[in-house]
Amino acid sequence: MLSVMLDNFLGRLPDKPLCQHMPKLNWLDFEGNNIHSLRNTTFNSCATLTVLVLRKNRIRTISDNTFSSLTMLDELDLANNRIETFPSLLLKDIKDLSQLNISHNPIQKIQADQFDYVLKLKSLSLEGIEIPNIQRRMFMPLRNLTHIYFKKFQYCGFAPHVRNCKPNTDGISSLENLLASIVQRVFVWVVSVITCFGNIFVICTRPYIRSENKLHATSIISLCCADCLMGVYLFVIGYYDLKYRGEYNENAQAWMDSMQCRLVGSLAILSTEVSVLLLTYLTLEKYICIVYPFRCLKPGKLRTVTMLVLIWIIGFVIAFIPLSNQTFFHNYYGTNGVCFPLHSEKPESTAAQIYSVIIFLGVNLAAFIIIVFSYSSMFYSIHRTAIMATEIHNHIKKEMTLAKRFFFIVFTDALCWIPIFILKLLSLLQVEIPGSISSWVVIFILPINSALNPILYTITTRPFKEMINQIWNNYKQRQSGGNKTSQKDYSPSFFWVEMWPLQDISPDIMKPGLYTDSEVSVSTHSTRLSCT
Structure with missing residues (x-):
């Protein structure tokens, strides 16, 4: 016998046993009514009931023994109600239950032994429910469970024995793989190799660039060390x-809770924050050099070394503070498979959310604004000086070259950070962000600066090109096997002043004997144009 009472605005069920006049009732559907509570006596006479649907009501309270008489119940649907507390013994008498749906209820806590009595359960729906105390113990007794539905993909790691778990991806990971798509898996290796090789190459070659300003070279090497950490992270x-390929769900929770995940996540944040702070420092030094070239603002060795040490200390503090107090920050780095604390969704801890906002929308946003403002001011200063110069054509050409350099520096910074700023703002506004977007940010966008910084700050600069040109010419002369004159080492046509004004250059460097090209004429303005 089937009884259906849909959308009838029924406010309460009768106090007397509901099935006393229908002893063979096996299907009862009260979907879409206004029922507020379920009492002990309501289903006392419904011993043959196999399906009970109470979804889309206003149920707040359920008595402990409400379902004690439903020994044959196979399906129970309590979805989309207002249940905050789910009694621990509520299911103890319906041991034949195979389908349970309690999704989209404001349940505050699920007991560890909540499902111990329904061992025949095959489908369990917990969609839309935050489970802060989730643990494997909750689902391990359910050996017959074949389908389970959670609010978050990360919860699937607590039920690794269940064949079908939804959602089956968070856009970054899937049930099978830590990195869900083949594009991610290829890209992570490509960017890792490019980032590590590029930065190590610059670290090894930078000391040999013929630049008098060794302090600037030290800063660039420090930047490359920070960016290289991002390659190590990837x-x-x-x-x-690779290690968890094809069986990630069985290891997901252990991986995200592991010290390895926390350390590699802190390594990524260390790389990111030190890189941001160093770029800001280098930008401010350039700003001073170009906008105030004649002031006594020379960066001394002590100041430069102090600033570099201070930046690395700040980076270490920012990266490792979340590891110092797990009670306060919970698992700050283990919110996803790549261990990066973007926190596009609400994290387990309010402290973690606040800390993440301070870093990404405080420190990093302020640094980005400083970089954009400084480069804009530098370009304006160069533009104004070029207009007043005598050799207009020459200066405008150099101005446009430098403008392109400035544009690409600011553009790559914007490309990297603006999506992160937008994600953080949307998450604060509680806008639901698809997991695939977070994947693009963490795997594709975040490493952009680390991979491109060696190119922007070293490989494309004139001193580096001069050094490569010198090496290539020397190699060709050695291969030619000509006379002694032809074997004479090639020397660059001029000594390139990389960053600082002329007053910072030693007199020996400026002696005419050092230059072989009559076109060389180094002036204060050309020096300023060369500050890249």
């Missing part, structure tokens, strides 16, 4: 993706 993520 390499570790790629390694664990």
